[in-house]
Amino acid sequence: MVGDLWATAPSAPGGASRRRVKTLRLDQGGGPFRLELGGQLACLDVAFQTYGTLSSKRDNAVLITHALAADAHVTGDADPGERPGWWKDVVGSGKPIDTQRFFVICPNILGSCHGTTGPSSIDPGTGVPYGPRFPRITVGDWATVHAALLDALGIDRLYAAAGGSIGGQQALELALRFPDRVARIVVLAAAARLSAQGLAFNACGRASIVGDPHFRGGDYYGHAPPTGGLSAARMMAHITYLSDESMRGTFGRRPREQRGGAGDAFGAEFAVEDYLADQGRRFALEFDANSYLAITRAMDYYDAAAWGDGDLVEACRRVGARVLLLSFDSDWLYPPKDCRELAIAFVRAGKEIQHANIPSPHGHDSFLLGSSAMNNFVRAFLDG
Amino acid sequence: MVGDLWATAPSAPGGASRRRVKTLRLDQGGGPFRLELGGQLACLDVAFQTYGTLSSKRDNAVLITHALAADAHVTGDADPGERPGWWKDVVGSGKPIDTQRFFVICPNILGSCHGTTGPSSIDPGTGVPYGPRFPRITVGDWATVHAALLDALGIDRLYAAAGGSIGGQQALELALRFPDRVARIVVLAAAARLSAQGLAFNACGRASIVGDPHFRGGDYYGHAPPTGGLSAARMMAHITYLSDESMRGTFGRRPREQRGGAGDAFGAEFAVEDYLADQGRRFALEFDANSYLAITRAMDYYDAAAWGDGDLVEACRRVGARVLLLSFDSDWLYPPKDCRELAIAFVRAGKEIQHANIPSPHGHDSFLLGSSAMNNFVRAFLDG
Numbered sequence: 001m002v003g004d005l006w007a008t009a010p011s012a013p014g015g016a017s018r019r020r021v022k023t024l025r026l027d028q029g030g031g032p033f034r035l036e037l038g039g040q041l042a043c044l045d046v047a048f049q050t051y052g053t054l055s056s057k058r059d060n061a062v063l064i065t066h067a068l069a070a071d072a073h074v075t076g077d078a079d080p081g082e083r084p085g086w087w088k089d090v091v092g093s094g095k096p097i098d099t100q101r102f103f104v105i106c107p108n109i110l111g112s113c114h115g116t117t118g119p120s121s122i123d124p125g126t127g128v129p130y131g132p133r134f135p136r137i138t139v140g141d142w143a144t145v146h147a148a149l150l151d152a153l154g155i156d157r158l159y160a161a162a163g164g165s166i167g168g169q170q171a172l173e174l175a176l177r178f179p180d181r182v183a184r185i186v187v188l189a190a191a192a193r194l195s196a197q198g199l200a201f202n203a204c205g206r207a208s209i210v211g212d213p214h215f216r217g218g219d220y221y222g223h224a225p226p227t228g229g230l231s232a233a234r235m236m237a238h239i240t241y242l243s244d245e246s247m248r249g250t251f252g253r254r255p256r257e258q259r260g261g262a263g264d265a266f267g268a269e270f271a272v273e274d275y276l277a278d279q280g281r282r283f284a285l286e287f288d289a290n291s292y293l294a295i296t297r298a299m300d301y302y303d304a305a306a307w308g309d310g311d312l313v314e315a316c317r318r319v320g321a322r323v324l325l326l327s328f329d330s331d332w333l334y335p336p337k338d339c340r341e342l343a344i345a346f347v348r349a350g351k352e353i354q355h356a357n358i359p360s361p362h363g364h365d366s367f368l369l370g371s372s373a374m375n376n377f378v379r380a381f382l383d384g
Numbered sequence: 385m386v387g388d389l390w391a392t393a394p395s396a397p398g399g400a401s402r403r404r405v406k407t408l409r410l411d412q413g414g415g416p417f418r419l420e421l422g423g424q425l426a427c428l429d430v431a432f433q434t435y436g437t438l439s440s441k442r443d444n445a446v447l448i449t450h451a452l453a454a455d456a457h458v459t460g461d462a463d464p465g466e467r468p469g470w471w472k473d474v475v476g477s478g479k480p481i482d483t484q485r486f487f488v489i490c491p492n493i494l495g496s497c498h499g500t501t502g503p504s505s506i507d508p509g510t511g512v513p514y515g516p517r518f519p520r521i522t523v524g525d526w527a528t529v530h531a532a533l534l535d536a537l538g539i540d541r542l543y544a545a546a547g548g549s550i551g552g553q554q555a556l557e558l559a560l561r562f563p564d565r566v567a568r569i570v571v572l573a574a575a576a577r578l579s580a581q582g583l584a585f586n587a588c589g590r591a592s593i594v595g596d597p598h599f600r601g602g603d604y605y606g607h608a609p610p611t612g613g614l615s616a617a618r619m620m621a622h623i624t625y626l627s628d629e630s631m632r633g634t635f636g637r638r639p640r641e642q643r644g645g646a647g648d649a650f651g652a653e654f655a656v657e658d659y660l661a662d663q664g665r666r667f668a669l670e671f672d673a674n675s676y677l678a679i680t681r682a683m684d685y686y687d688a689a690a691w692g693d694g695d696l697v698e699a700c701r702r703v704g705a706r707v708l709l710l711s712f713d714s715d716w717l718y719p720p721k722d723c724r725e726l727a728i729a730f731v732r733a734g735k736e737i738q739h740a741n742i743p744s745p746h747g748h749d750s751f752l753l754g755s756s757a758m759n760n761f762v763r764a765f766l767d768g
Binding site: 193194195196197200201203208213227228236239244248250251252268270272273276277297332335 | 577578579580581583584585587588591592594595596597598611612613615616619620623626628631632634635636637652653654656657660661664681684687716719
């Protein structure tokens with residue numbers, strides 16, 4: 001199961017901030033890496049970062065599973081020269097997921113574009129990027145790759161796996177697929193499955209990308225990429241990460257600082273547009289459109305109830321881990337009612353679960369921000 | 385104020401269904417038509433339909449003001465060969481807005497592409513379509529054009545003006561701008577202004593259009609139009625017209641009927657995607673992208689409080705019309721709380737207003753559907 005291990009030189013944009021990224025080449029018994037929906041990868045590299053020290057008993061490992069667009073750089077506290085990690089207020093020295101106590105591992109997910117094999121990687125069989133030929137992936141594949149990485153690192157059983165959004169679903173799936181390999185899961189701003197409205201938003205984002213003539217059916221590498229479509233997709237998704245309340249408070253109907261003149265009718269005129277356009281622009285420069293398609297598809301497909309042939313309670317019976325499940329009251333991407341449905345299924349399955357719905361104006365992104373309420377729950381759960 | 389009046393032969397796609405559309409050329413005292421933000425149009429044609437008979441006292445006219453994508457064809461009941469009008473359950477013979485009793489006028493709005501002058505119209509000064517040179521328009525301009533049309537038709541004062549969404553805002557604006565010209569306004573699924581989240585969704589739709597390389601800065605006439613971007617914009621907007629609840633009920637996570645194979649990873653796989661993609665595709669075939677940009681901008685700009693220098697109560701004092709204001713509890717584009725803010729302003733201004741928040745699972749689109757609760761309110765208000 002183990003490939004060769006090395007520390008990579010900085011290769012991705014971001015330079016110094018990526019220098020702590022390691023990459024492992026994984027395989028399954030020497031053959032190709034087989035995927036849940038029938039595809040396979042001849043070569044699978046996983047980029048990851050680690051923080052803290054693995055105990056001699058190898059019993060203090062915590063896996064952090066990231067959401068759609070993040071990467072292995074979960075926190076930067078161990079190295080002041082780095083850009084801040086995406087979960088720096090939750091993971092780090094003295095933080096709820098304490099790198100003084102835990103050996104924290106954060107891999108970039110399969111299909112992404114931040115070091116782990118994805119559609120922009122070279123297909124060794126053809127010598128060109130996979131592009132639209134990248135096999136379809138699932139949350140189950142992410143869990144399988146995480147387990148293979150743990151094998152490679154010599155970790156049999158995690159102290160915990162933790163993540164938000166589809167990161168939370170990865171933690172859940174790990175506990176469903178490999179019940180013996182994780183003692184605790186922290187599932188934030190997530191549910192057993194995405195709602196129809198969530199599916200719809202993902203479909204719109206993909207339509208925006210594949211409808212961009214620069215998309216070229218996914219074979220745009222070496223050409224101008226579909227940044228217009230990807231940027232618009234990100235802008236829209238970003239709305240679903242915030243809340244009506246937080247947007248009113250932060251932006252309201254305030255004009256942007258330098259309002260465009262009469263010739264600028266298509267440009268941003270309100271502050272909220274300016275903010276979103278900037279988010280979209282920056283995202284489109286650093287993220288791969290085919291990765292966006294692949295990851296949102298995996299997000300669509302996921303339904304934890306599949307482990308119980310459609311019965312979520314039956315599925316939950318598989319889980320051996322203790323479960324912490326937190327929703328946020330203004331989250332409308334994975335709304336509290338859907339999180340609660342999962343919590344109830346765990347209770348009905350007779351499992352040990354802590355569940356709370358945390359008041360927060362910050363919508364789905366609340367899990368990233370690490371409020372004191374959320375952090376207290378996470379800390380107490382990991383201490384207990 | 386009056387130009388020449390004639391009945392047009394069918395000129396737009398739709399053939400027979402458009403045959404009752406009339407077109408009027410309007411001007412302001414023989415000169416160009418001047419717009420609120422400083423632009424002007426040398427030539428302004430307004431397409432409209434009428435239903436019923438104007439009374440000898442000219443006191444039974446009801447103006448229907450349409451929302452973003454609709455047209456003059458509000459109902460088809462008078463002619464069984466026509467396609468159904470967009471508000472056929474609310475307007476027609478024996479309907480709450482009864483064409484046996486009222487002379488109903490429905491104009492296509494300025495900037496649209498269904499007969500009234502818009503960006504796809506030929507600029508007489510250049511001989512080519514306006515495209516991105518079409519002047520910026522406002523809800524105030526729509527009200528001014530409506531008033532000019534009433535002048536041309538010899539109608540001094542409306543029995544009522546009625547519309548939903550930005551159609552409701554047009555009715556409101558008519559009562560603010562021309563207090564003597566309307567006796568009653570019916571404002572449905574609307575508010576004094578759009579929220580930050582609403583601005584954000586409009587910005588994303590526009591980003592999707594202008595980010596499509598086929599957009600060519602708005603000068604795409606004679607080339608392949610930006611249908612990919614426009615389709616994606618419509619798909620996204622369509623989500624905001626529905627509700628989480630209705631999407632769960634109608635689609636849930638059901639697969640589309642003929643599920644794509646492994647090679648179809650970018651196509652629709654869930655029923656909700658199929659539905660939205662079809663909506664987007666059809667819309668992109670019949671609507672003009674520049675019109676979409678112009679109309680959503682007008683929607684963004686509108687703030688009824690401008691009539692009170694930012695004080696909505698002060699603005700409402702201008703209104704002479706009786707007001708019916710209905711919101712729908714699952715509408716999250718113009719949410720009930722924003723509609724209620726407008727209702728309270730009318731009350732504080734000492735105006736006669738009826739306001740109700742109607743239970744409905746159908747989101748913003750509820751106003752189009754004409755539930756019995758809504759219809760009863762409208763009927764009683766117009767009878768009273």
